[in-house]
Amino acid sequence: MSDRRQFLKQSLLTTGGLAAASSLLAKGAGVQPAVPEVAYKQLRNQQVVVSTWDFGQEANEAAWHVLQQGARAVDAVEAGVRVPEADPENQTVGYGGRPDRDGRVTLDACIMDEHYRCGAVAGMEHIMHAISVARQVMEKTPHVMLVGDGALQFALANGFTKQRLLTAKSEAEWKEWLNTSEYKPQRNVENMLPGGKYNHDTIGMLAMDAKGNMGGACTTSGMAYKLHGRVGDSPIIGAGLYVDNEVGAATSSGVGEEVIRIVGSHLVVELMRMGLQPEEACRKAVERIARRNPEFAKETQVGFLALNKHGEYGAFALQQGFSFAVRTHTTNEIHQAKSLFGG
Numbered sequence: 001m002s003d004r005r006q007f008l009k010q011s012l013l014t015t016g017g018l019a020a021a022s023s024l025l026a027k028g029a030g031v032q033p034a035v036p037e038v039a040y041k042q043l044r045n046q047q048v049v050v051s052t053w054d055f056g057q058e059a060n061e062a063a064w065h066v067l068q069q070g071a072r073a074v075d076a077v078e079a080g081v082r083v084p085e086a087d088p089e090n091q092t093v094g095y096g097g098r099p100d101r102d103g104r105v106t107l108d109a110c111i112m113d114e115h116y117r118c119g120a121v122a123g124m125e126h127i128m129h130a131i132s133v134a135r136q137v138m139e140k141t142p143h144v145m146l147v148g149d150g151a152l153q154f155a156l157a158n159g160f161t162k163q164r165l166l167t168a169k170s171e172a173e174w175k176e177w178l179n180t181s182e183y184k185p186q187r188n189v190e191n192m193l194p195g196g197k198y199n200h201d202t203i204g205m206l207a208m209d210a211k212g213n214m215g216g217a218c219t220t221s222g223m224a225y226k227l228h229g230r231v232g233d234s235p236i237i238g239a240g241l242y243v244d245n246e247v248g249a250a251t252s253s254g255v256g257e258e259v260i261r262i263v264g265s266h267l268v269v270e271l272m273r274m275g276l277q278p279e280e281a282c283r284k285a286v287e288r289i290a291r292r293n294p295e296f297a298k299e300t301q302v303g304f305l306a307l308n309k310h311g312e313y314g315a316f317a318l319q320q321g322f323s324f325a326v327r328t329h330t331t332n333e334i335h336q337a338k339s340l341f342g343g
């Protein structure tokens with residue numbers, strides 16, 4: 001190992017080593033930072049599950065149950081998000097989700113494990129558990145993402161059952177919306193739905209298992225009354241979800257277009273890699289969105305949720321009202337994230 005590399009490695013083990021390393025790198029030392037390996041210890045018995053929104057509490061419980069069997073984090077998050085996917089009362093995920101402008105329920109989902117393996121489906125119709133199809137894309141194909149009819153075809157070939165996802169309630173609301181809305185693309189249409197701009201949903205879930213390994217899942221029916229074919233951030237690795245087992249994981253909810261533009265979840269993880277705490281990393285990502293278009297940001301909701309390798313978690317949103325659920329050995333609670341507009 002070169003002297004410089006040796007120095008970098010040693011300095012990282014001391015307080016302030018991170019700063020010293022970054023400044024050396026900034027001066028063009030030309031060394032790839034070995035930060036994660038030395039700055040984050042793998043802790044055992046730090047099992048934790050976090051997920052977006054208050055309905056995440058029930059989902060967390062299902063994930064927690066799986067974790068307690070000694071399963072991997074990726075198994076836990078898949079089991080967890082299947083709960084809202086199957087719930088017809090939840091109109092933002094899976095069965096019962098709000099349709100697109102043409103009355104079609106199209107689902108977006110992705111999953112990522114501790115080995116950077118990932119799978120996703122986008123714009124998939126007729127299959128309730130989009131997350132499990134995403135998992136099979138990850139495990140059974142050489143690809144990362146399948147879309148639309150291709151995703152459906154793959155799901156059917158792998159034993160999933162086709163069913164009607166549009167419930168009477170969501171159909172009635174969509175028809176009502178058609179009566180009063182112009183049939184043209186509208187951003188952030190949920191602002192006009194009950195709860196206004198504070199009422200976004202989608203489940204993003206992150207977990208750490210007993211071995212200290214991480215996994216994440218994100219699943220949604222996407223923005224209500226979107227153009228047919230529109231894909232949000234939720235199934236896009238790096239945007240709606242990212243897991244780096246050396247550093248931590250992040251997920252998002254809100255207006256997906258804004259998240260995609262900054263590759264939000266990957267950004268949050270990279271900020272944690274630089275040493276930021278989860279909440280601070282989420283705040284920086286939110287601020288980046290707001291800086292681009294401050295006026296628009298005031299009317300838009302985006303929230304990030306992050307979990308680091310120490311089992312520490314945090315969240316931050318543009319607007320008030322972004323809640324998240326946390327399950328550990330000692331807690332099972334809902335937290336309100338801080339926000340840029342509203343404290």
Ligand code: SD4
Pocket residue numbers: 199200201202220221222223231232233234252253254255256257
């Ligand atoms: C999307 N991010 O499709 C999702 C929707 C969402 O709160 O999270 N709404 O853009």
